Amino acid sequence: MQLVVLGLNHKTAPVEVRECFSFSEEQLRLALRRLRDQEIVEECVWLSTCNRTELYAIVEDAEEAYEPLKEVMTRMATGQQRPDDYVFYHCDQDCIKHLFRVSSSLDSLVIGEGQILSQVKKAYSMARDAGTTSTVLNTLFHRAITVGKKVRTVTRIAYNAVSVSYAAVEMAKSVCGEMEKVKVLLLGAGEMGELTAKHLVASGVQTVFVSNRRYERAVDLAKRFHGEAVPFESFLQRAVDADIIITSTGAPHYMIRAWDMAHIMPKRQGRPIVLIDIAVPRDVEPETAAIQGVTLYNIDDLEAVVESNLRLREQEAKAAEEIIEKELTELVSKFRYLSFQPVMARLADKAEHIRQREMKRALTKLPDLPPEEMKIMESMSRMIIRKMLRDPMVRLNQAAGSEQEEYYLEAIRELFKLDAIGEGKHCEAKACYRYARQ
Missing domain, CATH: 3.30.460.30 (Glutamyl-tRNA reductase, N-terminal domain)
Known part of the structure; x- marks a missing residue:
C-alpha cells in the first residue's frame, strides 16, 4: 500500500x-x-x-x-x-x-x-x-x-x-493611499469577508458596507465593525457610492458583470472604482477591467503583495x-513500525495463549496453592514470555524499512508458525512506505 x-x-x-x-x-x-x-x-x-x-x-x-x-x-x-x-x-x-x-x-x-x-x-x-x-x-x-x-x-x-484578505487590503491601500475617507463595499460575509473587514477597520476605514446572500449574516458582521448592512439584491445600487469593492462570495458564477459596471460608472460622475476579487471561482467578470475608470484585481494579482512579505x-x-x-x-x-504490528501482535497473542494454557495445566496439579504463590507463578510466567520475546521484537523493529524487513517477517512467521492461527501472509510492498491497519 x-x-x-x-x-x-x-x-x-x-x-x-x-x-x-x-x-x-x-x-x-x-x-x-x-x-x-x-x-x-x-x-x-x-x-x-x-x-x-x-x-x-x-x-x-x-x-x-x-x-x-x-x-x-x-x-x-x-x-x-x-x-x-x-x-x-x-x-x-x-x-x-x-x-x-x-x-x-x-x-x-x-x-x-x-x-x-x-x-x-x-x-x-x-x-x-x-x-x-x-x-x-x-x-x-x-x-x-x-x-x-x-x-x-x-x-x-x-x-x-497575512492572509489573502490581508493582502487584498494591502492592495487597496496601495491604490487609494489613506483609507480613512475610503468607502468599501464588502460582498460576502463568510470567513474571508470577516477577516477582510477586520483588516479594513485596522487600516483606518470608517465606512464599510456589507452585503451577503443571507442578510442576517451581513447585519451581524456590519454591526461588529460599525458598518452598514446592504440587502443582497441591492448591492449594485450601493456600488455607486463605494470607492473599493472586495468580493469573496462562494457563488459558482459571476456576481458582477461588465454590463453591470458599464451602467454604474456614469452614475459615479467620473470617480474611479477599484474591484478586488479574492473569490474562487471569480466573482467579477474579467471583461469588467476594460471599462474606463474601473481597476480590477483578482487573486493572482496578489502575488506582488505576497512577494513583498516573503523576504x-x-x-x-x-x-x-x-x-x-x-x-x-x-x-x-x-x-x-506499524508494518510489523500485525506480526508482533500475533506473536505476543500466541505466546500469551501458550502461557495461559500451561498455567492452567500446572494449577490443576496444585489445587491447594495459596493465592500469594499463585500470583508469584503468574508474574513469573509473564516475565519469562516478555524476556523471551524481547530480542525478536527489537530485531523486527530495527529491520523496519530496511532490505531485511521481509526476511525477518517471513522468518518470524515460519519459526513460530504464525500463519497457523488464521492470519494471511503479509502483503509484499511495492515501495518502502508500508502500513498496517489496526
Whole structure:
C-alpha cells in the first residue's frame, strides 16, 4: 500500500483553471461517499480551498492509481477543463512532507497565513465523518495538524500574519493611499469577508458596507465593525457610492458583470472604482477591467503583495522547515513500525495463549496453592514470555524499512508458525512506505 496526493494549487495552475476544480462541501461529501464504495482507494481525504484542491489517498500501487484518481478529479470539474497539465502527484514521504508544509502554511500563497490549518482540520473532519479514514490517514492528519500548530507557536512565521484578505487590503491601500475617507463595499460575509473587514477597520476605514446572500449574516458582521448592512439584491445600487469593492462570495458564477459596471460608472460622475476579487471561482467578470475608470484585481494579482512579505519570512520559514524534517522522520519511523504490528501482535497473542494454557495445566496439579504463590507463578510466567520475546521484537523493529524487513517477517512467521492461527501472509510492498491497519 502507498500514500499519495494528487492536486493542483496556485503554483501549478492559474485562477481560471483552479476555479474549475473548486468544489463545494456537498460535492466533496458526495465524492467521499463514492470513493468509499469503490476499490480505487483504501482511505481518502479531500482538501479544497480557494488556492488548492488535493486528494490524499491510500492506494495499492501509486503508479497504477494515478490515472484513475485524475479521472475522478476530472469528472468533478466544471466545464470541459482537464487537470492534465496542472496537477502534481506525490508519493509516500514526499506526500507526508507536502501535507506538513501545507498545514504549516509554507505552501500557501501568503506564507504564514492562518486559514489553512483550520481548512486542513475541516477537510479531515469531513472525511472522518464520511468513514473514509483509518489508521494511516488518521495518524497522518493528526500529526499534520500538530505540526501546523507547532510551527506557528515555535517560530515567528505568524507574527504580523497575512492572509489573502490581508493582502487584498494591502492592495487597496496601495491604490487609494489613506483609507480613512475610503468607502468599501464588502460582498460576502463568510470567513474571508470577516477577516477582510477586520483588516479594513485596522487600516483606518470608517465606512464599510456589507452585503451577503443571507442578510442576517451581513447585519451581524456590519454591526461588529460599525458598518452598514446592504440587502443582497441591492448591492449594485450601493456600488455607486463605494470607492473599493472586495468580493469573496462562494457563488459558482459571476456576481458582477461588465454590463453591470458599464451602467454604474456614469452614475459615479467620473470617480474611479477599484474591484478586488479574492473569490474562487471569480466573482467579477474579467471583461469588467476594460471599462474606463474601473481597476480590477483578482487573486493572482496578489502575488506582488505576497512577494513583498516573503523576504521578511524567509528566516522563519527555514526554522519551520527544520521542524517539518524532524516530524517527518518521526512519523516515517512510526509508519514503518506499524508494518510489523500485525506480526508482533500475533506473536505476543500466541505466546500469551501458550502461557495461559500451561498455567492452567500446572494449577490443576496444585489445587491447594495459596493465592500469594499463585500470583508469584503468574508474574513469573509473564516475565519469562516478555524476556523471551524481547530480542525478536527489537530485531523486527530495527529491520523496519530496511532490505531485511521481509526476511525477518517471513522468518518470524515460519519459526513460530504464525500463519497457523488464521492470519494471511503479509502483503509484499511495492515501495518502502508500508502500513498496517489496526
